[in-house]
Amino acid sequence: AQKITQTQPGMFVQEKEAVTLDCTYDTSDQSYGLFWYKQPSSGEMIFLIYQGSYDEQNATEGRYSLNFQKARKSANLVISASQLGDSAMYFCAMSENYGGSQGNLIFGKGTKLSVKP
């Protein structure tokens, strides 16, 4: 069964507007971490933001915020004031056994975001 689901293969957003990228996850662990990465056309995976399962506040990093709804098992990424440079693939990922020795990440299939001028 898929553990990370990103239902939007592609999204368009107008420059300067906000956009939400969806991510749902499946785990039976109580302790886990949720991550978002950006992959521009160059290929490098850039870490954006993370949320721990015990964190009560939604994580924020600049224009990025993570809308964490634990009961719904969702961890949506919100990008405010979109810029042309935000056009990229975005991957949601989860780490089970959070804080354990291994920290393996499970990735979703990604959402391609295109920002229109």
Place this chain on the structure above:
Amino acid sequence: SQTIHQWPATLVQPVGSPLSLECTVEGTSNPNLYWYRQAAGRGLQLLFYSVGIGQISSEVPQNLSASRPQDRQFILSSKKLLLSDSGFYLCAWSRVETSGRNTDTQYFGPGTRLTVL
């Protein structure tokens, strides 16, 4: 600050030839290290991870192998490449606290694009 290097950036190899991809990390010690493969238009698949020198765990059975001869060096190898080995290979590291707790956030290198013909 920490940096992660991968080389080569691109590689074209014939079927049946050997492979050696190298990854090094600077600015940290005793990191966890990871090798991922990304097929065209797909998410990331974890291939190997290492929690210390000489300690390698394989996630997917295949004709690839990994080695960690030094603390901050991780090598991905193959004796005979297959067509299905083509893809984008990413190395990543995560910080491990002195307590042994893994901090889970993974930072990726620039990747190696491998084409097997």
